[in-house]
Amino acid sequence: MALPNVLQSLLTHNTLWRWVLAAVIFVAVYAGLDLAKRIGQRRLAAQAEATHSAGMRLAADLLGRRSNRLVFAVLALYAASLALEVPGSLAQALRGAAVVALFLQGALLGNGLIQHGVSRAFATQGQLDPEAASVVSLVALAARLVLWTLVLLVVLRNVGIDITALVAGLGVAGIAVALAVQNVLGDLFAALSIILDKPFVVGDFIVVGDYLGTVERIGLKTIRIRSLWGEQLVFSNADLLNSRIRNYKRMEQRRIAFTVAVSYETPYEKLAAIPAMLREIVESQQSVRFDRAHFARYADHGLVFEIVYYVLSPDYTLYMDIQQRINLEIHRRFQAEGIRFALPVRTVYLAGERAAS
Template identity: 45%
Template sequence: MPTFEQIRQWLNIQLFNNTLRDYSVALVTLVGLILIFALVKKLTVVRLRRFAKKTVSDLDDFIAELVNKIGFPSFVVISLYIATQPLHLEKTLESIIKYLFVVVITFRAVTLLQQIAAYGVAKSYQKARPDDPAAQTVVKNLTAALRWAIWALGLVFVLDNLGINISALVAGLGIGGIAVAMASQAILGDAFSALSIFVDKPFQVGDFIIVGDFMGTVEYIGLKTTRVRSLGGEQLIFSNTDLTSSRIKNYKRMYERRVLFNIGVIYQTSSEQVKKIPFLVQEVINKIEGIRLDRVHFASFGDFSLNYEIVYYVLSPDYNVYMDKQQAINFALKDVFEKEGIEFAYPTQTLFVTKDS
């Protein structure tokens, strides 16, 4: 059995600029720190989950999941970095451990920050607009933008700690950087337009809109494009920049629909009947539920007809409801005019022939 003096001599043996005692202390520190980190994590998660069961808020559940996602590899790398600090390692090995530590810490911080950002955006937006059908799309796009920004900052931090001069790297891009900036100009324009749509809310998912000669129901609002399902069934894709610079008709925001239509009767209609027609039309429209009459006027003398202009309101924005009401009016007017002996006009030409004596 080795004596204490022999063990002390063994521990003082030099190996790669460190004694075996130094390596032993580093190993014990490494294992001890890993166990401590794992134990602290387990106890923290258990207590947080136990506390979360007693509360209504999901914030404590979120924090518990954040802590629970800190993995074993992170404990190993952090413990390795701390345990090897007293050792005199070769520059290459020391740099590898340092860079590994920086990368792992940055990765863990970035993932933590993006999860916090996603949670914060979702909670704040849903609290402000709980009934907004576009909330999920907004949260998804804003979270994606924040994720890219956080990862970009993390990459800059890692490169800086690796000894890479970021300023020189950016300056070295030169014309290539300008080309990339010009190429990304349209993308950034669409992204800002998407932000404008989210803030101003000219339309939402589920709204029926008309843009120029195109119409349909909004299905998706993204950072670059908005997708609309047309009446024919095909999907229309608009860039957000085009949408924000166009005149948009949003029929979902309509509370009631104003309808103007015209009817014409033949010139042979008697003056008494001509004066009676506005009252007949009023009587017909007032009997139909869900609409409100605005006016009926004998508007003009046409080429082949006496023209009446009728304006009424449908008390529903639904297009099918409007067509049902218009059809009911047309049926009723046809019946009433037949009973009164009033004829609708249609394009005709009357030739008057006079005979000279």
Template identity: 45%
Template structure:
């Protein structure tokens, strides 16, 4: 007597089971060999492609292999049309879930690689900002794959997608400021006008970037206070990133007394040039010129460049050069000018101890 179950004989069920077991073993062995081989290659090479494929293969779950093997075994059997459709849908859904896991693994691998590269590069803390992109990419991956799975299972997702679209518009209008800051944070992460650890100047506020979040960016001011900007506002402002300076431009104005000897004044640019060029921290001397004959001084403008952009190095170098200039002026007997003003005693002051109105003692010069 021939035994039949769901329209298929025991022999056919045995054949299907054998095919399923063989497919499962074959797929698992192929996965194991590929993982073992790629692991060896990844150890010898510095490229990232083999590392990515290795992570993806390791993220291939045994459950997916079993589902795929059972579906291949079911092809050996004859089922009613509706059963075949559901078997196909289950197999495709399993493949979509595995595809979502692969995509999620790829995103997490990218973030890990980026963080590792940042820790060996210029900015360690900047890797934390990639959490924003990581979160959004993984969210998009799972939303897309869930919609594909629902569509594969026979659900009508058109209404769902339309509802999500309408709801998304309503939410966007309600929280447009928050969304604007969120998009601004993505712009900061991708375009990188600054990263965590940079010293920046935003309008009249300055400080070190301490945190870049989804909505706000926080600076640590020079006084120790924390200055918080909305991401949208900080991108609208003019940002001066002091950390990305390669050299620093230094300039000062030397005001000499109007009675200074023109020949000595003419020799001063050469003296200043020699002082600047002999200093070890200066990159180059740009110029030194008698810029103008002022009302109370002769103004010499000096401009040069410092190798190190660090502010303390700049101040130390500027101080050293200015002191050397002062010594040179003293050796040559050239005086530095200072503005003067006349103070005249009130003519109606009846104080007898005061000097006469037009006495030289009643007129004095004051330096400001």
């Protein structure tokens, strides 16, 4: 129906009182929605302040910033049209506009939730490095793209466009793209998991199988590690995440176990005194916690004592300094007590030659 005919039909079939009633309904619905928004925002903000609830604070923020007055106007216009005799085509258009407005409002709220998730990721994870920020932003962009694509499909459907073929085409295209870039997507989601879960961060010293080094960069597809020998090791994110990773940067203390062997000629009294001597030597060091010292076993080359202690720091250099002082003190005390260290000695017996007949 042409626009002049629609206007003529509206004017012909509706009395003045119906137009007045429609105007009152429009103003009442619009003002009611706006008032409900203001009251709801104030109450949610007050409750969030009283209970320190992050969810209430988020709801108040979304209601205040993401509620669109244009949506209120479209809904009020549709409500007002119910008081009038409206031609079928116009009534259908107004109903479709109301549905589109509702979905648009939902999209605005969803976009606000995505923005809140990005802000929270930055806030809870601290100052993200550029690679981490890129991954978070990329995921947020993908979420927004999916959200607005769904809204666009709803809008097209409500304006009378058949979207069945379009949805089927998008599905086939999506499957083809997913198959083509499945490795890239796997690495991308692995990067997101690494950034959010943080099994390691840039600067951590990690061991992956036979490889070890310091993490230099966490990228969208690969992770770069600088090995102890100087070369750069490159791992795909998915492969690294599926591996057993030992993160030495997260170590809080080191457990040290070492052995000392003394000669079989050592007298019993001195053997019995060695564990207490070893304990005294270890406990005299700073930043250590003694665990045990025992006469562990008889070996081919001597009598073996096992000592276990903890260094209360992950610093490898500190551990080596402490171990060096312990070794020197053991050598000094053994020398003073006349205790000989065991040496790998073998006794070989040679049969004498037969006397010449």
